[in-house]
Amino acid sequence: MMPEIVVRRFFEEIRSGRNLHLVTEFMAEKVLAHQVQAEDEVTVERSPMDYADHVQEMLNAYGTFTLEIQELLVSQQDRVYVRWKQIGTHIGEVDGFQPTGLPIIELASAVYRVEDGKIVEYWIQIDRTGITAQLERNKKKKIENS
Structure with a gap:
């Protein structure tokens, strides 16, 4: 399968949280995840199940979110750039913040x-700030509405 198709289907099935049970169809046994952040670049090794758990954590925090691919480019034969917008509702604790029931938007990109x-x-890269x-x-x- 062409890299562009693999990544597009990965977003549709796995990153969206729709079909986490299919994760091994899209991810190798060991995946290097480079978290590019100015203050502390980190590389972690993820298994498909680790990644599925990570997406499940997002579902627990933001509910069934929408995920819109805003740009998808094939930059080299084996690399695909994706920029997306995720919109969810804050229904679970996130970084010590208790649920508010209000929308949260994530803007991110990855290669x-x-x-x-x-x-x-x-x-x-994720706009964590x-x-x-x-x-x-x-x-x-x-607090103001309480």
């Missing part, structure tokens, strides 16, 4: 490297 039809590595600002604003709104 996925595909080998033999499976994701083997990715580099991800923007998420924190929304959590703080929503906490304030909830």
Whole structure:
């Protein structure tokens, strides 16, 4: 399967949270996840089940969210760039913030490297400061409306 198709289907089935049981169809046994952040770049090794658990945590925190691919580009034969917007509702604790029932938007992008039809590595950037600002604003709104 072409890398673009692998990544697109991965988003539709796994990253969206719709069909987590299919995760091994899209991810290699060991995936290097490079979390690109200015203050502390980190690379973690993820298994497909680790990743499914991670998406489940997002579902627990944000409910059934919408996930819109805003851009998808094939940058090299084995690499695919994706930029997306995720919109959910804050229904579970996130970074010490109690649920507010208010919307939370995540803007993020990643480059996925595909080998033999499976994701083997990715580099991800998430607007974490923007998420924190929304959590703080929503906490304030909830207190004001109490």
